[in-house]
Amino acid sequence: xxxxxxxxxxxxxxxxxxxxxxxxxxxxxxxxxxxxxxxxxxxxxxxxxxxxxxxxxxxxxxxxxxxxxxxxxxxxxxxxxxxxxxxxxxxxxxxxxxxxxxxxxxxxxxxxxxxxxxxxxxxxxxxxxxxxxxxxxxxxxxxxxxxxxxxxxxxxxxxxxxxxxxxxxxxxxxxxxxxxxxxxxxxxxxxxxxxxxxxxxxxxxxxxxxxxxxxxxxxxxxxxxxxxxxxx
Amino acid sequence: xxxxxxxxxxxxxxxxxxxxxxxxxxxxxxxxxxxxxxxxxxxxxxxxxxxxxxxxxxxxxxxxxxxxxxxxxxxxxxxxxxxxxxxxxxxxxxxxxxxxxxxxxxxxxxxxxxxxxxxxxxxxxxxxxxxxxxxxxxxxxxxxxxxxxxxxxxxxxxxxxxxxxxxxxxxxxxxxxxxxxxxxxxxxxxxxxxxxxxxxxxxxxxxxxxxxxxxxxxxxxxxxxxxxxxxxxxxxxxxxxxxxxxxxxxxxxxxxxxxxxxxxxxxxxxxxxxxxxxxxxxxxxxxxxxxxxxxxxxxxxxxxxxxxxxxxxxxxxxxxxxxxxxxxxxxxxxxxxxxxxxxxxxxxxxxxxxxxxxxxxxxxxxxxxxxxxxxxxxxxxxxxxxxxxxxxxxxxxxxxxxxxxxxxxxxxxxxxxxxxxxxxxxxxxxxxxxxxxxxxxxxxxxxxxxxxxxxxxxxxxxxxxxxxxxxxxxxxxxxxxxxxxxxxxxxxxxxxxxxxxxxxxxxxxxxxxxxxxxxxxxxxxxxxxxxxxxxxxxxxxxxxxxxxxxxxxxxxxxxxxxxxxxxxxxxxxxxxxxxxxxxxxxxxxxxxxxxxxxxxxxxxxxxxxxxxxxxxxxxxxxxxxxxxxxxxxxxxxxxxxxxxxxxxxxxxxxxxxxxxxxxxxxxxxxxxxxxxxxxxxxxxxxxxxxxxxxxxxxxxxxxxxxxxxxxxxxxxxxxxxxxxxxxxxxxxxxx
Numbered sequence: 001x002x003x004x005x006x007x008x009x010x011x012x013x014x015x016x017x018x019x020x021x022x023x024x025x026x027x028x029x030x031x032x033x034x035x036x037x038x039x040x041x042x043x044x045x046x047x048x049x050x051x052x053x054x055x056x057x058x059x060x061x062x063x064x065x066x067x068x069x070x071x072x073x074x075x076x077x078x079x080x081x082x083x084x085x086x087x088x089x090x091x092x093x094x095x096x097x098x099x100x101x102x103x104x105x106x107x108x109x110x111x112x113x114x115x116x117x118x119x120x121x122x123x124x125x126x127x128x129x130x131x132x133x134x135x136x137x138x139x140x141x142x143x144x145x146x147x148x149x150x151x152x153x154x155x156x157x158x159x160x161x162x163x164x165x166x167x168x169x170x171x172x173x174x175x176x177x178x179x180x181x182x183x184x185x186x187x188x189x190x191x192x193x194x195x196x197x198x199x200x201x202x203x204x205x206x207x208x209x210x211x212x213x214x215x216x217x218x219x220x221x222x223x224x225x226x227x228x229x230x231x232x
Numbered sequence: 233x234x235x236x237x238x239x240x241x242x243x244x245x246x247x248x249x250x251x252x253x254x255x256x257x258x259x260x261x262x263x264x265x266x267x268x269x270x271x272x273x274x275x276x277x278x279x280x281x282x283x284x285x286x287x288x289x290x291x292x293x294x295x296x297x298x299x300x301x302x303x304x305x306x307x308x309x310x311x312x313x314x315x316x317x318x319x320x321x322x323x324x325x326x327x328x329x330x331x332x333x334x335x336x337x338x339x340x341x342x343x344x345x346x347x348x349x350x351x352x353x354x355x356x357x358x359x360x361x362x363x364x365x366x367x368x369x370x371x372x373x374x375x376x377x378x379x380x381x382x383x384x385x386x387x388x389x390x391x392x393x394x395x396x397x398x399x400x401x402x403x404x405x406x407x408x409x410x411x412x413x414x415x416x417x418x419x420x421x422x423x424x425x426x427x428x429x430x431x432x433x434x435x436x437x438x439x440x441x442x443x444x445x446x447x448x449x450x451x452x453x454x455x456x457x458x459x460x461x462x463x464x465x466x467x468x469x470x471x472x473x474x475x476x477x478x479x480x481x482x483x484x485x486x487x488x489x490x491x492x493x494x495x496x497x498x499x500x501x502x503x504x505x506x507x508x509x510x511x512x513x514x515x516x517x518x519x520x521x522x523x524x525x526x527x528x529x530x531x532x533x534x535x536x537x538x539x540x541x542x543x544x545x546x547x548x549x550x551x552x553x554x555x556x557x558x559x560x561x562x563x564x565x566x567x568x569x570x571x572x573x574x575x576x577x578x579x580x581x582x583x584x585x586x587x588x589x590x591x592x593x594x595x596x597x598x599x600x601x602x603x604x605x606x607x608x609x610x611x612x613x614x615x616x617x618x619x620x621x622x623x624x625x626x627x628x629x630x631x632x633x634x635x636x637x638x639x640x641x642x643x644x645x646x647x648x649x650x651x652x653x654x655x656x657x658x659x660x661x662x663x664x665x666x667x668x669x670x671x672x673x674x675x676x677x678x679x680x681x682x683x684x685x686x687x688x689x690x691x692x693x694x695x696x697x698x699x700x701x702x703x704x705x706x707x708x709x710x711x712x713x714x715x716x717x718x719x720x721x722x723x724x725x726x727x728x729x730x731x732x733x734x735x736x737x738x739x740x741x742x743x744x745x746x747x748x749x750x751x752x753x754x755x756x757x758x759x760x761x762x763x764x765x766x767x768x769x770x771x772x773x774x775x776x777x778x779x780x781x782x783x784x785x786x787x788x789x790x791x792x793x794x795x796x797x798x799x800x801x802x803x804x805x806x807x808x809x810x811x812x813x814x815x816x817x818x819x820x821x822x823x824x825x826x827x828x829x830x831x832x833x834x835x836x837x838x839x840x841x842x843x844x845x846x847x848x849x850x851x852x853x854x855x856x857x858x859x860x861x862x863x864x865x866x867x868x869x870x871x872x873x874x875x876x877x878x879x880x881x882x883x884x885x886x887x888x889x890x891x892x893x894x895x896x897x898x899x900x901x902x903x904x905x906x907x908x909x910x911x912x913x914x915x916x917x918x919x920x921x922x923x924x925x926x927x928x929x930x931x932x933x934x935x936x937x938x939x940x941x942x943x944x945x946x947x948x949x950x951x952x953x954x955x956x957x958x959x960x961x962x963x964x965x966x967x
Binding site (some may be wrong): 013021086087089105107197201223 | 744748847852
């Protein structure tokens with residue numbers, strides 16, 4: 001059975017394009033134009049994944065509100081924000097609502113489907129027995145990366161990262177001591193175009209999350225003007 | 233950073249100076265007062281003249297048609313024995329000091345005597361002599377030319393052994409008294425009542441009825457004598473003789489010169505005091521501070537009555553001490569100075585007569601011709617003093633038999649004028665000081681308020697024109713024009729900040745609005761290439777993608793500045809070694825731009841600063857991009873780190889185009905660009921603006937200037953250095 005993706009986007013053209021791209025990749029798609037219809041539709045027909053725009057018609061934070069409403073009856077539903085709003089504050093508020101990722105427009109359809117695929121893979125792996133899950137585990141000292149569930153733990157504590165953040169940490173930790181340039185990292189984030197500054201922002205947030213778990217965390221080093229590297 | 237450096241130098245005067253200049257106009261007040269006071273003086277003098285004219289007329293009227301007043305003397309003289317001594321009225325009392333000055337004109341009428349008792353010419357002896365009267369005294373003057381002055385020898389009891397003056401007074405009541413005047417040396421003479429032979433005094437005690445003084449002169453000596461009038465009643469007779477002794481050893485009497493040339497005998501003379509009748513009449517008319525002269529037809533003085541008062545000099549006589557009196561003295565000196573400064577002579581420039589006898593011949597002659605007149609003259613000795621004179625003829629039927637002259641000094645007028653002037657000057661000074669102080673205080677307050685408003689206004693907008701405060705608190709509640717100004721500045725700032733907010737938000741809004749349709753295009757192109765795989769390889773698809781890429785880049789640029797400020801506020805600062813960070817950064821640059829040469833020199837290390845290394849790296853990205861863009865190919869980018877006045881400094885220099893004039897400041901403003909080197913690279917002019925934002929967020933600064941050699945541009949960023957102590961504190965806190 002094809003997985004059901006719900007798209008909430010007030011712009012008809014974009015909504016249709018997302019839907020077309022996802023349908024072409026074999027997903028079932030339900031598209032909504034505003035918060036009330038989306039809430040009503042998803043209540044009756046719960047999707048496997050939801051992609052939300054933040055500004056919905058004349059509601060500035062319609063997407064955030066919708067996310068809260070969805071969490072009320074579907075706490076484990078993977079949610080991706082896809083928005084034109086690119087401020088740190090929006091990112092932080094979006095992720096605080098337990099969204100799985102926060103993407104900014106414009107985004108290539110190819111990368112959108114990659115993400116949707118990845119997220120479904122995570123969902124599936126979470127349902128798999130543990131032995132299989134541990135099969136491809138990557139261990140770097142205190143760092144344990146599970147590529148199937150796309151989860152990371154540091155000194156045994158799970159670190160809650162978004163999809164993009166996970167990809168960055170995975171890329172850095174894959175070859176410790178080797179510098180990942182901004183270009184490399186940009187590829188990893190699977191977004192069309194990412195500024196150095198945006199990458200810095202991702203890394204800052206990642207560090208912060210590690211530091212919350214371990215005050216002495218210093219394993220991600222900035223190589224100014226070039227990129228970052230994972231220290232052994 | 234305050235924007236004060238941008239205040240233009242004010243030219244022209246400050247409000248305070250202007251108001252101070254305006255207050256100078258107030259000086260017109262004392263000037264006007266002075267003019268009034270002067271007019272008043274003229275007026276008072278005219279009044280005094282009138283009064284004097286009336287007085288003189290009144291006196292003349294009393295004397296009209298009374299020829300006997302003038303004739304009685306003549307008659308007396310006619311009926312007198314020959315040899316009467318005629319005593320003239322004197323202009324003033326005589327000081328018994330041997331000086332001739334106080335005798336006035338009277339000295340001219342002195343007579344010379346040289347005959348001795350035998351009627352022969354005395355040997356080596358010549359006496360000039362005159363007699364006058366004043367008040368209750370008769371004065372006599374003897375100017376003796378004598379080859380040897382022989383003073384009294386106190387060892388000798390006989391008194392006829394020195395140069396001496398002998399006076400014999402005879403009256404029916406008293407009988408005959410012989411007075412001898414002698415002195416050991418010049419000075420006061422001793423007076424003795426003598427025996428008949430003039431040899432011995434009747435008693436050893438001197439007599440004090442009369443007084444005399446002897447002074448030596450060039451060729452002899454002078455004696456001044458004072459005799460009370462009561463000794464010379466009308467039936468009294470007098471004889472005066474100068475006795476000459478030349479031989480200081482033998483001391484025998486050489487010669488005796490009597491002052492009775494007509495008789496040359498030892499008979500006595502009568503002293504005739506002129507016009508007692510007129511004097512009596514006039515005494516009732518005597519006025520203080522005035523002098524009345526009566527002259528006869530021939531211009532001879534018949535009588536003089538009264539004294540000209542002396543000007544009170546109480547200003548100089550002030551001898552008290554202490555702070556207040558010093559102040560008073562200073563004030564008095566000021567008044568005196570003001571007087572000297574503004575006083576102009578108010579009299580005709582008529583030459584005055586002698587100091588104590590300003591009787592002017594001209595108006596007397598006029599009066600004697602029958603024309604009354606008045607005159608003002610200044611005393612020679614005292615230029616401040618003005619004597620007002622009035623003369624009037626005395627008529628007998630149609631002929632003039634004499635004249636009355638009244639003199640009065642203008643002391644009273646002067647005194648009044650000075651009093652008024654003092655009051656005026658005092659009052660004006662007080663008013664002036666008060667008004668000037670008030671104006672200065674007012675002006676200072678006004679200036680202070682305006683300055684406060686100016687400073688507040690300056691402080692509301694920073695050096696780059698960004699609004700820091702949307703309201704100016706200074707003077708906002710004042711009810712006057714300055715308050716209005718403050719409120720309108722507030723209003724202006726409010727509207728300006730709304731507009732600025734709109735402008736600052738514009739790129740963000742624009743980017744947001746553009747990114748949706750952009751996403752439509754983007755996703756449509758994606759779907760299109762999926763649907764028609766052939767189109768995916770089309771060069772047009774590639775170009776459309778690259779165009780989209782550029783639009784995206786533009787949007788990122790536009791929103792970067794706005795997002796940056798939020799990001800910096802959210803992030804935590806850390807203390808790090810600035811030169812070390814730059815060194816790492818330059819290593820990175822060498823890695824990412826292997827084709828370019830980077831030279832980095834560190835002049836001081838470590839230099840700790842407190843900030844966000846990421847953002848500083850972001851800032852360096854912009855500056856290095858900029859330097860690479862403008863550097864001539866093959867030339868190195870030079871960086872150097874140093875410390876300067878508590879700031880960590882980084883210079884980034886490249887060779888290439890120089891900054892056009894006036895651009896050095898402007899390039900850091902948003903949307904200002906110096907053109908592009910690569911048409912595909914977006915140059916929105918946001919890069920250097922972001923550099924500036926980051927610098928300012930770190931309390932630092934950034935500036936650009938052309939190289940000294942003029943072959944390129946140097947950018948300089950500076951951040952305040954964090955002290956070792958605060959670094960240590962930070963470290964200890966972390967531990």
